[in-house]
Amino acid sequence: MLKASSLKTQIAKRFLNIHEFRAQNLMKAYGVPVPKGFLVEDSKDSLKFAKKLFEENSNLETVVLKSQLLSGGRGKGHFKDSPLTSGIQFITKNELDKINGVAGDMINKTLVTKQTGAEGKKVSYVYLTECLKDITQESYLSMIMDRNSQQILIVASDQGGMNIEEVAEKTPEKIFKYYIPIDTKELSESKALEVSKNLGFQGEEHVKEGAKVIQNLFKIFQEKDTSLIEINPIVQIANKDIKCIDAKFSFDDAAEFRQKDVFSWRDLTQEDPDEVEASKVGLNYVKLHGNIATLVNGAGLAMATMDTLKLYGGTPANFLDCGGTATPETIETAFRLILKNSEVKTILVNIFGGIVRCDYVAEGLVNASKNLNIGIPIVVRLKGTNVEQGKEILNKSGMNFHFVEEFDKAAEKAVSFAK
Numbered sequence: 001m002l003k004a005s006s007l008k009t010q011i012a013k014r015f016l017n018i019h020e021f022r023a024q025n026l027m028k029a030y031g032v033p034v035p036k037g038f039l040v041e042d043s044k045d046s047l048k049f050a051k052k053l054f055e056e057n058s059n060l061e062t063v064v065l066k067s068q069l070l071s072g073g074r075g076k077g078h079f080k081d082s083p084l085t086s087g088i089q090f091i092t093k094n095e096l097d098k099i100n101g102v103a104g105d106m107i108n109k110t111l112v113t114k115q116t117g118a119e120g121k122k123v124s125y126v127y128l129t130e131c132l133k134d135i136t137q138e139s140y141l142s143m144i145m146d147r148n149s150q151q152i153l154i155v156a157s158d159q160g161g162m163n164i165e166e167v168a169e170k171t172p173e174k175i176f177k178y179y180i181p182i183d184t185k186e187l188s189e190s191k192a193l194e195v196s197k198n199l200g201f202q203g204e205e206h207v208k209e210g211a212k213v214i215q216n217l218f219k220i221f222q223e224k225d226t227s228l229i230e231i232n233p234i235v236q237i238a239n240k241d242i243k244c245i246d247a248k249f250s251f252d253d254a255a256e257f258r259q260k261d262v263f264s265w266r267d268l269t270q271e272d273p274d275e276v277e278a279s280k281v282g283l284n285y286v287k288l289h290g291n292i293a294t295l296v297n298g299a300g301l302a303m304a305t306m307d308t309l310k311l312y313g314g315t316p317a318n319f320l321d322c323g324g325t326a327t328p329e330t331i332e333t334a335f336r337l338i339l340k341n342s343e344v345k346t347i348l349v350n351i352f353g354g355i356v357r358c359d360y361v362a363e364g365l366v367n368a369s370k371n372l373n374i375g376i377p378i379v380v381r382l383k384g385t386n387v388e389q390g391k392e393i394l395n396k397s398g399m400n401f402h403f404v405e406e407f408d409k410a411a412e413k414a415v416s417f418a419k
Contacts (some may be wrong), residue, residue: 023247037129043104062131077113138233139199158200160233225255290315314415324355331364346417353384362390381410
């Protein structure tokens with residue numbers, strides 16, 4: 001079954017992720033303490049910004065160059081086209097003469113991490129920040145929209161700086177969960193204090209400081225339509241100051257109309273170009289690794305289609321939800337994207353016509369097949385509005401369509417062609 005992976009692909013498409021420096025600036029605007037830093041777009045500016053950091057903090061000994069790309073595991077990653085072996089580089093005060101060169105070996109270079117796959121991703125920018133010392137407590141804090149409970153879930157642990165799943169597996173007693181009603185505008189002081197204490201901060205005054213940080217992060221979560229805030233780690237320095245070091249933010253795509261500022265931060269260079277093209281015409285498209293392409297209307301039906309293909313021994317080549325926008329033009333765009341994948345052996349079209357008219361879909365299929373000279377078999381299952389007209393259009397086309405009325409039979413037919 002594909003349910004877990006299907007859900008992951010849907011999540012990937014429904015949320016906007018932003019670069020770390022954007023998250024840091026957003027937190028700063030809400031009064032959340034973060035390390036001082038500068039965005040470096042031109043490597044030649046690195047030395048200038050580093051000198052400024054050292055001037056502003058006489059106790060600073062080291063600065064950090066952090067690759068800005070939308071992937072985790074940057075520190076353990078490696079560059080494909082650079083001598084550097086990590087996406088995170090530390091430069092001491094005595095090494096400033098080499099900082100421009102190091103930044104140049106990062107910007108626009110391809111970094112491979114455990115999340116990017118072997119192809120890697122290009123580093124868009126470098127974020128130059130203070131390297132904090134005398135850290136006495138590293139903790140983990142996240143806020144997420146929990147769809148099972150339909151509440152906001154706050155997760156806290158005094159075991160920060162490491163994989164939270166590993167902490168949950170080995171020492172589950174170190175994980176604290178708090179469910180907050182979704183309509184809560186502001187996190188209460190008592191709840192924030194409870195969370196702060198379980199982050200392991202020392203000193204009553206600093207526990208209160210941590211609580212204020214948590215309240216401000218919750219305010220961001222609610223006011224900015226955030227679906228995920230993950231701070232790993234949130235630290236205490238010398239048993240005193242609290243700072244949020246590494247941050248991951250995701251935002252609900254459905255809120256784009258009221259979060260114009262946030263969505264202006266989208267970095268399209270970090271996204272798959274085919275998926276970007278699809279989104280421009282209202283298609284929800286995610287590449288997978290199989291050989292049976294799918295074109296379906298509705299996310300639930302698309303997931304069911306992929307699962308059914310797996311049940312019959314097939315492997316989907318994509319998740320493609322055309323929603324209620326299926327027109328001859330969008331269908332041709334969908335087919336053009338599908339056919340870029342040389343592994344595709346057949347296409348399964350599964351449309352339930354409600355808002356979408358089956359005759360429109362049929363016209364789109366015929367036009368796309370002619371314009372793109374499609375030679376592989378296309379299995380079509382249509383149900384709903386104007387289905388008979390759609391069926392007639394396909395039958396009269398004289399093209400390589402295989403109309404199947406039953407869902408299971410259509411999936412089975414597609415798998416047989418792929419084999």
